[in-house]
Amino acid sequence: MLLNKTNTAALFMLISFSACSSNEVGQSKDVAQDKIYQQYSIRYAEGDEKVSVRAQFRFAGGNGTTLVLSAPSQLSFDDEVVKVDSSGAEGAYYEVRKPVANFYGKHHFIFTDINNKKFDNDFSFDTFRLVNIPASVSKKQGLDLAFESGALQPGDVINVSSAKTDSSFTVIYESSATKAINIPSKQLMRQKNSELKLETTLYRKLNLQQNTAEGGEMEIRYSLKPITVKLAE
Secondary structure, three states: OOOOOOHHHHHHHHOOOOOOOOEEEHHHOOOHHHEEEEEEEEEEEEEOEEEEEEEEEEOOOOOOEEEEEEOOOOEEOEEEOOOOOEEOOEEEEEEEEHHHHHEEEEEEEEOOOOOEEEEEEEEEOOOOEEEEEOOOEEOOOOOOEEEEEEEOOOOEEEEEEEEOOOOOEEEEEEEEOOOOEOOOHHHHOOOOOOOOEEEEEEEEEEEEOOOOOOOOOEEEEEEEOOEEEEEEE
């Protein structure tokens, strides 16, 4: 299904690690293990050399107190143990940065609780890019942005937003048989400038394969370099 919208409400619903989430820090040994909520985030911006892989563990839901995993509890990513870090704004978190050149393909997290129960969750990091970008387009005809990616999954969303314009808009593409994002002519006709700058991001929400009773979430966010297209009357 293909949806074109001129607001970002759906986009805000996709962003994990909400601003209202707690930044308090506790120890996982002090909470019931089935109340630990797993949060995983994989983020990449085209042109960067590395991908950010981050995890947070929270008590009693996605906005709860962040947790430091108490030994023998731990997190590993691709069989490498990840150390805890923290900041005043975000609380406790676990993060590694991996070279993007070798990152495409399958990966997995293993969270081990203090009872040595393991929760194994995997994901695939796929290519995503725009192709055959036109140098110019007629405002009256609209714009189709073709892209290449791995197989799209239910719930995948591609967000295209205008930048540095007084007639801003957002187009949201959801999984469809056609790999092209349509920007309607009505949006182009509103533009006063002779060119249009566009920013594109793929959001992927994944269900965890192995959860505690409290649940969890995983998000992949893949942002592309902005593009500029000239507009003809």
